[in-house]
Amino acid sequence: MDIRTYRAATMYDALAMVRRELGPDAAVLHTREVRAGGLFGWLRRARQIEVTASAGVNVPSRLPPRAEAEPVPPPEPDPIVPPRRTPAAPLPSAVFSDEVKGRLSDLQAMVQELCRQSRKGGPRDLPETLFRLFTDLIEADLDEDAARDLIERVRSAASDAELADPVLVKARVARMLESEIVTLGPISVVPGRRRLVAMVGPTGVGKTTTIAKLAAIYRLKQKRKVGLITVDTYRIAAVEQLRTYADIIDLPMQVVSTPREMREAARKMDDLDLVLLDTAGRSPKDGIKIQELKAFLTEAAADEVYLVLSAVAGAKTLAQTAQRFAAVGTSGLILTKLDEATGLGHLLPLLRASRLPLAYLTNGQNVPDDIEVAQPGRLARLILGMEAATT
16 A cells, blocks of 8 residues: 655645645545754744645545345355354445544545646646735635635736746736735924824724824934824723823823814814824714714814725724725825734735725834834735844
8 A cells, every 4th residue: 555644834735745746536545744944944933734645545434334235144154174264355435544534525625626736727826936825825814705806816827937936926016916905104294284193993002002103204314393292082091191192292281081182182283284183983883973073173173194904904894994084184194013913915905995094003012112114125025034023
């Protein structure tokens, strides 16, 4: 019996090796996760997937056996010569453990599905560079449809020589992503002309900390006249947190609780270059609070309204939140907590669906260091895992 063992970084890679060497009808007998050694660390893992397979083993069916005809009784033995018992051949299933038998059908179905996708021209019927890039995109938290789309675009546009080079292939995908990402640039401040920029978003995304970072940059580094307004009177100690930053940086600050007070607070800061408005976190599902927020922003006559979202949130949550907050007139996007996200591929659907230009990225709590002006190339490389969020 020809039984072979394969090891690879992912289950997809291991099954591709099985299919390539043993054919589409190969049976997967066992899988397990093993610790990697040697030079495998460059693959960013400390483990491998081990698959045991064979082309010459018929996997026992888990369906009930069909009814068979009654067996014919053996002839009566010779009364003089005792019959010789021939040991029964062991059943094929006897060589498998109960655990393996319970998983064989599922694993066999997986192999068959991979082979079916290959015959249909799916991602398994790809050059090795594109196949590995596809799995990298999935691991980077990009949804499968978006990953397939990028792979097909690369395959149709790149030359054979380029497709053979994984570095060139990834660079081409990075340029594709870069072309889709629209950025806003830093807040434009003209001395003597007040610019009021509001931060909106759900609770806990880092609006107040982001405002503190921007205030420190424009006040301490660019020497602009900066002021703060907060309507975040719902969260415990939120006002005191912003007031602490204002005292450290030496900034004027106004606290408001009604739209009418907002108009007066904004008027008092007409002589400043930049006014940053911190708002209370609102649930995107609370339509009444969203409309209340819109009333505050209308009275403030905000020049820009940045939607602040956490990169830790899921793709569906991000898209729905951006859609709900569009009602308040969002004009730009700030993505926070990039350092806490396990992958950034899920940000691509948000950028495509919201059509909001990206202004800033934040990657930590340090004020004012952990913030950067968004650059299309930088975010594309972050999504592909070519660069780290923290530098």
